[in-house]
Amino acid sequence: MAEADPVIVQAKDEAAAPPPAPAARKFRGLILMLSLPIALLIGGGIYWWTLQGKVSTDNAYVQQDKVSLSSEVGGRIVEVAVSDGQVVKAGDLLFRIDPEPYRLQIAQADAAIAIAQANVTALAGSADLSGSDIAAAREEIAFNQATLNRQQALWTRGFTTKADLEAAQHAVAEARARLSAAEARRAAAQAKLATGTQVPGENPQVAAGRAERALAELNLSRTEVRAPVSGRIAQADRLQLGQSVLQGLPVLTLVATGKSFVEANFKETDLAEMAVGQPAEVRFDAYPGLVVKGRVESIGAGTGSEFSVLPAQNATGNWVKVTQRVPVRIAIEGNPGRQMIAGLSTHVTVFTDGRK
Template sequence: MAEADPEISLENSGPADRTAMTSEPARKRQWSRVALMLSVPLALLVAGAFYWLSLQGQVTTDNAYVQQDKVSVSALVGGEITEVLVGEGDSVKEGDLLFRIDAEPYRLQIQQANAAIASAQANVTALANSSDLSGTDISAAREDIAFAQANFDRQDALFQRGFLTKADHDAAQHRLNQAREALRQAQARQQAARAKLATGAAVPGENPQVAAGKAQRAVAELALRRTEVRAPSAGRVAQAERLQLGQQVVQGLPVLTLVEDGSSYVEANFKETDLADMQVGQPAEVHFDAYPGLVLKGHVESIGAGTGSEFSVIPAQNATGNWVKVTQRVPVRIAIDEKSPRPLIAGLSTEVTVFTDGKKH
């Protein structure tokens, strides 16, 4: 019975037996504390090693933002806005009419060009029917020369026989010379008329004045068509505060911005120390601050040709005595490979992870 009851055994045992029996549980508690103290650092070490191993083969940055291709829409002709068909945030398709510019000045230019063409055509008709080109003046001049020559021959014969004064002889000579000069002038006028009707190598078969008028009309018609400003691509309208009725549009000055559809990508600025194993085509994941839980797949599309500081307006000048080395960042373009269920707005903050080992962990 004493063996079955520890308390009776402890009371019936001697001092040495009682010391041995009480020290054994103490030693067990001491070993438990030591094991606990060792297990905590060991667990932290194992967790740290596991975390370190999980980061191998990938690089991450939160200095990344959604970018979209943007087109600054401007008018190719100047004038007053007479009609506006879109507003801020509207979605448009390629070729949709955005706004109109006053077309009346360009219609008047077309009328002026038509009048210039008609005038040139009338001049061509007049030149074709003129006496200068027909040769009648040349025929008359030749007849005058023949008459003057015959009269001079008679006068000269009389002068040689002494029946005519020198003054009359000289007058006959003068009339002959005048007839010959009239022929030369008629021939010159004929050549000038032919030159006016001639066509050049640039516009063969057409009078230059008529061609100039047609070119002027074509320019006016092009300007008239350009008074209707259409969307160059599909997208959403942004920065349209200048798009107001009555606003004077300056040629070439942007009036609104069109954010193109389907052009979203991420520009991630990685540290230069992260680029050792990065290559084009490696898979990537994109997390969005605006949409917790949304993860889109992508890949490295291109790696920037220079750091951000190289393309700044005022590049850093490091040739100074107090220079401090700063880790540079290189822009990396991440293409998004799947359609987002949420709208991707230009400028959204993201976190990008690139798997440099070529596979998703």
């Protein structure tokens, strides 16, 4: 008898095999049912573990020191040396105010100094300081006193009239009054030439003139407004030739590019384990893929609402608790490799366990 086909025999064997037991089907179904919750639990545990030891916020922005520039003197703008976005160095000229009025003030101060010096020379050579008036008054007193003595002697003998005696007395009194006036004029002249303890060795009027000249020179130097630090110019469109500026009114903003930092506003519930010096990681919305290392430099002394223009008043009947935000300053370490622009949105992660 010929051998049967192996394929046919295998098919018959499989057809003859008994179906799987109901217990095995139930076990496989139970495994399928439990696999999804277990996978979710494992994934959730891994996610929870990755969140431990760090806090994050996307309420963070790049900040740079900004200097509001104003003119220390008022006047008309005659030159604008910068444009918006221009990079300048410390000491570069930004704009210039008309210097002519302040040059005239220097000329006026020079004239005041010259007048004061002429007055000093005139006082030094005046008769009030020579003492001639005082000497003449004293001689006149001596002469009139001798005349009065003779008149008194004649009056006692009855050889003169009362009118002559009174005239002699009046002449003595007038001479003494002229002596007092001469002495007062000399004291006044000496006072005008005195130097005093505040400006020893120099007449006060001359010193006042020199002070006015120094102030005029200072104002003249302030007509050139220069950059106090290196940075980038902003809001330069407010500077126009011929525009009159007021003293102390900001007309230009200089963004200092020397040091950038990130101000991250963390929830108050994230501050429990945060401390100064902890490492941080900064990501930028403007530069995908750029990760910059940082470090917690300081933690704010108050919440954002505490320093707002109108602080919240919670002592009311309809008070609702809101999680507050505290500004945390993150120092950027090293060179980021890309331009830092004030106001860029960032995502900050602070590693409270210090593992990075």
